[in-house]
Amino acid sequence: MQLNTIKPADGAKKARRRVGRGIGSGLGKTAGRGHKGQKSRAGGYHKVGFEGGQMPLQRRLPKRGFKSQSLKYNGEVSLTDLQHLDQDEVDLVMLKAAGLVGQMIKHVKVIKSGELSRKVVLKGIGATAGAKAAIEAAGGALA
Template sequence: MELNTIKPADGAKKPRRRVGRGIGSGLGKTAGRGHKGQKSRAGGYHKVGFEGGQMPLQRRLPKRGFKSQSLKFNGEVTLASLEKLGAAEVDLLSLKAAGLVAQNVKTVKVINTGSLSRAVKLTGIGATAGAKAAIEAAGGSLA
């Protein structure tokens, strides 16, 4: 095979449609647009979703809220799960390794559920006000 012998496959290239070039072409006179009406005129067509003046579907349906796509990157850890973990220092990687948060999580927050009796040092992890007070009361810290 040579570069100068390469051709497209049979039927791959069709000649462009030349409208309005006489009755012999099959697309003369009205050029395949039919007779009269908005769609037959140059520049005359409606916008997407237009229903001839009837209230369009996207306006007939009730408005609903949305689910933020950034929520899937946030994780939560309870004080009780930190207690079970048994580590003195906790960061995002150790939580992922323990399976407490998903692998695609980027930010983690400790919430005040359960109790904490050991001192735990948190690095790069947020905490709610109640959880922060419980961690510091147990002798731990947040960095």
């Protein structure tokens, strides 16, 4: 195989449509645009979502609900997750390495869910009031 023998697969390249080239082509005269009207004119079309003056769908529907984009950067870890870790000092990098939070997460908070019976020191990680009390009761701390 040489570079000068390479060609696309059969049927991969389709000849472009040549419009306005006579009656025999099947796309002569009006060039497949029909007769008259906005869509037959050069430069005559409407913006996306325009429904001919009828109230557009995006304006007819009620506005409700909102999902903050900052949620995809915040993560949660439970006390049970901390219990199963084999490290005593826990930080964001370690949680990502353990697969407890996603790689895009920037802020983590420990929530009081489950039990913690061993000493854990949190570095750069927040905790709810209940989780903080449980960590301190087990001999751990928030650094």
